[in-house]
């Protein structure tokens with residue numbers, strides 16, 4: 304039993320500073336694994352950090368004691384302004400449909416870990432959903448989308464395909480891009496803004512930990528993408 308572990312599970316964003324995590328949330332490190340064609344496929348465990356009731360995670364990307372904050376945000380004058388929309392996911396989502404499946408998509412949440420591109424990409428896969436393999440691949444791609452940008456729905460039941468996660472935080476290591484990725488926050492952990500308001504609680508979201516996202520507190524892929532690469536990606540997805 305961890306002392307004080309009954310404190311409320313929560314992530315509190317500190318103004319121009321770190322994330323304060325309470326409630327004994329497990330902290331893990333996982334690496335993105337690719338298939339033979341170089342497409343990202345899954346995340347594998349690398350490490351589990353010792354359980355702590357409260358811990359403070361770096362949000363600015365400059366700590367010398369990552370993943371924890373060491374106060375460097377003050378020295379660098381970190382601007383952690385939260386610019387992300389507060390509107391609920393479903394109000395903002397675009398929809399793509401096939402006869403029996405539906406994808407909802409909020410591009411701004413994308414952390415660019417690229418799980419949705421395998422086997423021709425999830426939008427193509429749902430068009431072939433009478434093929435059990437294509438359907439299964441689409442389900443896997445949606446359920447592992449760390450950022451929650453994509454949700455896949457079964458039109459017959461009206462329910463989303465979601466994996467049940469214990470509330471936990473994963474430090475994503477993107478070996479293919481040679482960098483650290485976002486914090487993958489799983490299992491509906493409440494996230495409180497620096498201004499005291501709450502973000503929508505979701506099963507999957509990714510938070511920026513490099514300090515460069517233009518959609519803080521969420522990750523937008525800036526840990527490996529230039530602005531030009533992000534524009535190219537938008538074009539590829541027909542978002543320009």
Ligand code: FES
Nearest residue numbers: 361362363372375
């Ligand atoms: S947020 Fe404190 S060192 Fe990065």
